[in-house]
Amino acid sequence: MDRYDAIIIGAGHNGLVCAAYLAKNGQRVLVLEAAATAGGLGASREFHPGFRASIAHSVSHFSQAIADDLQLASFGFDPASDPIPTIGLGLDGNHIVIDGTKLLGAGSDDVAAYGRYCKSMHRFADVLKPFWLKTMPRIGSANFADLAAFGNIGLKLRRLGRKDMQEFLRVASLPARDLMDENFENEILKATLSWDGLLGAKMAPRSPNSAVLALLYRLSGEARGAHAIAAGGVNALISSLRGAAEAAGVRLRYNADVARILISESGDGLSATGVELRNGERVEADRVISSADPKTTFVNLVGVQYLDIGFTNRIRRLRCDGYVAKLHLALSELPLFDGLQQPDGRLIIAPDMDAIEFAFDDAKYGESPKNPVMEIVLPSLHDPSVAPDGQHVLSAHVMYVPLKLQGGWTDAARDQMCERTIDIIARYAPRIREQITGQEFLTPADIERQYRVTGGHWHHTEFAVDQMLMMRPTYGAAQYQTPVPGLFLCGAGSHPGGDLVGGAGHNAAQVILG
Amino acid sequence: MNSADPYAGERLKLSPFHPRQRELNIRDAWSAWNGYKFADYYYDAEYEYFCVRNTCGTYDICPMQKYEIRGNDAEAMLNRMVTRDVKKIKVNRVAYCVWCTDEGRMIDDGTIFRLANDRFMLTCGSPCNAWLEKSAFGFDEVQVADITDRLAALSLQGPTSFAVLQAMGLAGTESAKPFDILTLPFHDDTLMVSRTGFTGDLGYELWIKPDLALRLWDELYAAGGDYGIQPYGEAATNMARLEAAFIMPAMEFNEALRTVNFEHDQTPFELNLGWLVDFKKPHFSGRRALLEEKRRGPKYTLTKLDIEGNKPADGSYIYSNRRCTQEVGYVTSAMWSPAVKANIALAMIETKYLQGELWVEIYYEKELRQYSRVVKCTQKQKPFWTPARARATPPPNY
Structure with missing residues (x-):
């Protein structure tokens, strides 16, 4: 042996x-x-003949x-590929486009505020930055390396200066809602910016203590929170x-x-x-x-x-309870979203932070959300091999879909949630239904079973x-x-x-x- | 219920033996244990103590927590929870055990009764439901049931205890060795008898369905009349157990799950219970921490002291010299022992000072005046009270 x-x-x-x-x-x-x-x-696996998708659909850091x-790189992956913009979809075609530190589609006050917001968030995120590729120190250990690691956190914090340190400690435990309301006017902008603090989590904008920290944590990665699809x-x-x-x-x-x-x-x-x-x-x-x-x-x-x-x-x-479902659509052609020339980016459907909160409210009591919020990506724009020529795959993280649905997940419950999700996409891409040639909807329970991960988390x-x-x-x-x-x-x-x-x-x- | 009692849920529960005990508790000296009305003493604590040491007494252990643990994984579940090797407990045998946190701090002590290959009873002083639930998680085939209210229990302790059981006609008790369990017929039902107790002397514990409890009491007292049987309460128990050097929660040890301050709880090694920790077992909860504790040596060691004079050293500090300049420990329990005729105590003493002299500063009161004296302590290796009859089989039939 x-x-x-x-x-x-x-x-x-x-x-x-x-x-x-x-x-x-x-x-x-x-x-x-x-x-x-x-x-x-x-x-990635085939969900419809000729169409492939994976649960993860972008790489952020x-x-x-x-x-x-x-x-x-020599095996075909380049993490330094251009980041894709994050687009907060508006019903009237008035979208918010966030491309790194550039912000389009918002008022001038918000644009100015966004510049200040990026600067301070990145400054705060840098405090967490050294830890991505480090083993965490043990609490209570007297080992020099452990103490040094703790010391380093303190030092990083202290280096922010008194004012920023106080602000960091305040902001890091803030609900996303308060942070956004303090800074911005545009509802779609607020919802879109808070998205990365919530994605994949059992948290909504009003949840205390964790969302901003999670957001900072993502921003502290090497790509500063930008999502990319190589x-x-x-x-x-x-x-x-x-x-x-x-x-x-x-x-x-x-x-x-x-x-x-x-x-x-x-x-x-x-x-x-x-x-x-x-x-x-x-x-x-x-x-x-x-x-x-x-x-x-x-x-x-x-x-x-x-x-x-x-x-x-x-x-x-x-x-470990997952709150994200996955929708995969096989499309006969590139879907058109009102007011978008090319659906190239992460498209967020969350009209305002209340929409996110209400979807979460449904899910936290074991119901499927009446108006799910979601993040859409078209992987076929970056990897033509996932769909036949000229055809496309739409991939969506749908929140908040509970692992433990009241009454349990049945085929009918899954179909209903899937149709509801497509209906919402259709508000922004009216022709989507005629383009669909195949579809798959995975609840957290499906993800748990098929991918052997507790809670589908x-x-x-x-x-x-x-x-x-x-x-x-x-x-x-x-x-x-x-x-x-x-x-x-x-x-x-x-x-x-x-x-x-x-x-x-x-x-x-x-x-x-x- | 017709008479709506607004405090119904708050009132103390009554033990199945209460109707008889109420008659005999002529001082109305009641306190409470685990929500049960419970006697401190019935007539006089010292008198009851002398009965336990010279004739026999009964002590109501209905309020003691009892859990039935059964199923194919019951042995594995308990074996991971307690520090002793449960595999070595044979059917119809009892073992004294302790269980610890991951950090090796003692949660509680108690006894495990092996009633069948896949059925155990665990008894302990404080409710343990939450820890048992945590301990059972992850085992497919184990059921834990709190049977405290479903099983009445009476401890019969003292030199004439065996004679009383004989007089009751309970055949088979003569061959029961210490920690044996017998199941005997009793009025178309069964009476479980274990040769166990908390007095360090000859004694038994009797386990029976609550609806037969009074019948058992009556037969026991009918048979025991000539053998000086007398109910005893918490006060006499505490005296007897101290002579036997048995530990008590909230005296010798602070239950780990109720301890807030860092290391104000104890490890089995500190309590002199290292013999209960079986490192031959590849795993049990707290093993890693206890191995480290054993390697390092316990910070404190529970020590048996024979103290000069006759003033009980309750609550006293222990010093390494007569001038009391170096404090090295504290007394956990103390009394003048009539049976041993010595001033005895259990004390937690910093292990590193055990090699040197030990002095105790005793405060006492005489007609409202406070006095103190510093006297020397002698360490004892054996329990203060260990009569041979406690181990003899068959035991003497006085």
């Missing part, structure tokens, strides 16, 4: 990043992927440093990571569904020694690295009998202040090591977590390589 230095569970982007780093440093690495292809939530280290789309990122991993010597196995992590028990305690697949096959390794979400990893794959009770309870209460666990930084996923496992010797985490449930970043995979590899 082959013996490996490391087995990585899951060939999502973090698993591939971690695998590539380890293999480049001479380790024998096996990646086991339950699905038939690599990519996880970034994997994949690390340039990782791309350089792994030479992803040539080749998300698919190019995944295939380049796969290429880099394989070139480094990583062995990838598909349809290899890990049933449990093997734990050896002895008088010296426990250690992870390998995995057992669903078909009963066992593979051994010196260490096991899981890119599965924390609940799946600890509760299902390890088993609570190997974990302390308090730790298990912290994993159990991680908030793309960030694996909610991005909230109590589940971020050195608390992600929880103390005791926030430095990629886990309480079980030989078992590590490298997925989105670990810092910096969420989105297509690669930070968790990179940081885990650094910890393992020492």
